[in-house]
Amino acid sequence: MEIFCPKDLETLKKLSESPSVGQEKIQQQGEHESLYRDLLAGYGKWEFDPIDLTNPFPNNEGSVHIWQGYADRIIPYKVNRYIAEKLPWIHYHEVPDYGHFLIFESDPCEAVLKALLRG
Numbered sequence: 323m324e325i326f327c328p329k330d331l332e333t334l335k336k337l338s339e340s341p342s343v344g345q346e347k348i349q350q351q352g353e354h355e356s357l358y359r360d361l362l363a364g365y366g367k368w369e370f371d372p373i374d375l376t377n378p379f380p381n382n383e384g385s386v387h388i389w390q391g392y393a394d395r396i397i398p399y400k401v402n403r404y405i406a407e408k409l410p411w412i413h414y415h416e417v418p419d420y421g422h423f424l425i426f427e428s429d430p431c432e433a434v435l436k437a438l439l440r441g
Contacts, residue, residue, distance in 0.1 A: 327393035327421035377411040391420035
């Protein structure tokens with residue numbers, strides 16, 4: 323549990339009090355396929371370098387945003403901050419005091435929606 327920041331632990335507690343519909347399907351393919359493959363994707367060797375990505379919206383017909391919890395201990399903020407610095411077409415938003423589960427909290431989600439609606 324040390325991998326979770328205090329805000330993530332609060333979120334996990336709230337989520338565990340009312341499990342979401344379909345929760346049992348998360349590991350239906352077995353522990354290896356469900357968990358270890360996620361770890362391999364997140365921490366293994368990728369077939370590409372994210373820095374080599376090209377802008378999918380060269381004519382500004384869309385945008386790419388990353389919202390990163392500053393307290394995220396699963397994906398360190400330095401990783402996404404670095405990528406956003408190298409790829410100027412990415413709009414990077416760092417959210418203080420939140421971790422990996424910031425998407426489950428209403429305040430950051432409201433900020434995400436407002437930013438997307440503003441363009």
